[in-house]
Amino acid sequence: xxxxxxxxxxxxxxxxxxxxxxxxxxxxxxxxxxxxxxxxxxxxxxxxxxxxxxxxxxxxxxxxxxxxxxxxxxxxxxxxxxxxxxxxxxxxxxxxxxxxxxxxxxxxxxxxxxxxxxxxxxxxxxxxxxxxxxxxxxxxxxxxxxxxxxxxxxxxxxxxxxxxxxxxxxxxxxxxxxxxxxxxxxxxxxxxxxxxxxxxxxxxxxxxxxxxxxxxxxxxxxxxxxxxxxxxxxxxxxxxxxxxxxxxxxxxx
Numbered sequence: 368x369x370x371x372x373x374x375x376x377x378x379x380x381x382x383x384x385x386x387x388x389x390x391x392x393x394x395x396x397x398x399x400x401x402x403x404x405x406x407x408x409x410x411x412x413x414x415x416x417x418x419x420x421x422x423x424x425x426x427x428x429x430x431x432x433x434x435x436x437x438x439x440x441x442x443x444x445x446x447x448x449x450x451x452x453x454x455x456x457x458x459x460x461x462x463x464x465x466x467x468x469x470x471x472x473x474x475x476x477x478x479x480x481x482x483x484x485x486x487x488x489x490x491x492x493x494x495x496x497x498x499x500x501x502x503x504x505x506x507x508x509x510x511x512x513x514x515x516x517x518x519x520x521x522x523x524x525x526x527x528x529x530x531x532x533x534x535x536x537x538x539x540x541x542x543x544x545x546x547x548x549x550x551x552x553x554x555x556x557x558x559x560x561x562x563x564x565x566x567x568x569x570x571x572x573x574x575x576x577x578x579x580x581x582x583x584x585x586x587x588x589x590x591x592x593x594x595x596x597x598x599x600x601x602x603x604x605x606x607x608x609x610x611x612x613x614x615x616x617x618x619x620x
Contacts, residue, residue, distance in 0.1 A: 370491070371484045371529070372415040372441075374398075375476060378406055378431060379420045379447075388418060391469045392476055406431060414439040415483035416476050419459070421448035432457055441486055443479035445472075478541055485533050486545050492526040495519055573600040 373395045379385035385399040395416075400406040403424050410417075417435055421428050428446070435442050436458075444459040447467055461475060502516045534542060569590065572579045578600060580590040589601045 370487065372413065372487060373480060374413045375416045375418070375480075376400060376406075376409045376414050377418045378423045378428075379418070380423055381420075388467070388472060391473055395476070395480070403427065403431075407434075410435060410438055412439050414442050415487075416479045417442055417444045418472070418476070419444055419446050421446050421452060421457070429457060432459070441483050443483055445475060445479070478537075481533060481537050482541055482545050482548075485530065485537065485542065486548065488526055488530045488533065489545070492523060492530060495523045495526060499523060573602060576600060576603040578602040 375392055375395045375397045377385045377388045377392075377397065377399045379388065379399065380401050382399070382401045385401055389397045389399050398409040400409045406424070414435070417439075419428055419432065419435075423431060432444065435444060444457075445461045445463060446457055446459040447463045447465055450464050460479060463471065463475070499516070499519050502512075502519065569580060571581065573590075578589060580600070591601065
């Protein structure tokens with residue numbers, strides 16, 4: 368993956384609308400996919416933001432989302448939908464209700480790109496320091512390759528400066544969101560997928576059935592977190608989303 372990453376894919380069957388989104392996002396590397404075949408071609412590990420129409424390919428959005436997660440683990444996903452459409456059971460980062468306006472889409476994609484690059488930079492910085500530590504803890508009979516060691520130090524320094532620049536550009540809530548994502552990934556690896564994951568932004572109860580989410584229900588989790596701001600009720604299965612605190616202007620469903 369090129370660094371910093373700026374690859375965006377718009378999955379939109381309405382090609383005119385997709386090209387319009389691409390025009391709005393022309394400062395980035397944008398591909399528009401209007402068919403399943405085009406989607407398969409456009410999607411690779413370098414994609415860091417996807418704009419996904421909920422109705423893409425006659426309801427294949429959920430399957431496409433699985434492929435996105437598998438091929439591009441760092442990809443942030445924005446789903447667009449008609450106001451009359453039901454709230455989808457999709458684990459996405461944000462929902463935008465049509466009509467989508469240029470300012471909100473551009474601002475949101477910029478924020479998600481910053482998050483993705485911050486996540487990537489932190490991961491690479493951590494790995495570089497692990498590699499440096501391996502050089503520093505070595506057998507005395509086998510001194511480290513000084514050239515490679517110097518290259519790692521230079522890489523760590525560049526990453527540190529890049530992270531510092533990103534930090535100045537990002538809102539504190541966006542920084543915390545990336546750290547929550549990293550912690551959530553670790554929690555998912557270490558716990559059962561049905562285990563409840565708490566968040567201070569979790570609503571107090573289900574808006575559909577009214578069940579409280581501050582405890583368990585009949586021995587089962589009262590709520591399961593599907594994404595940074597998305598939860599599924601353990602009582603009725605209703606999927607509920609709270610607005611990202613750093614993007615209160617994003618349309619609510």
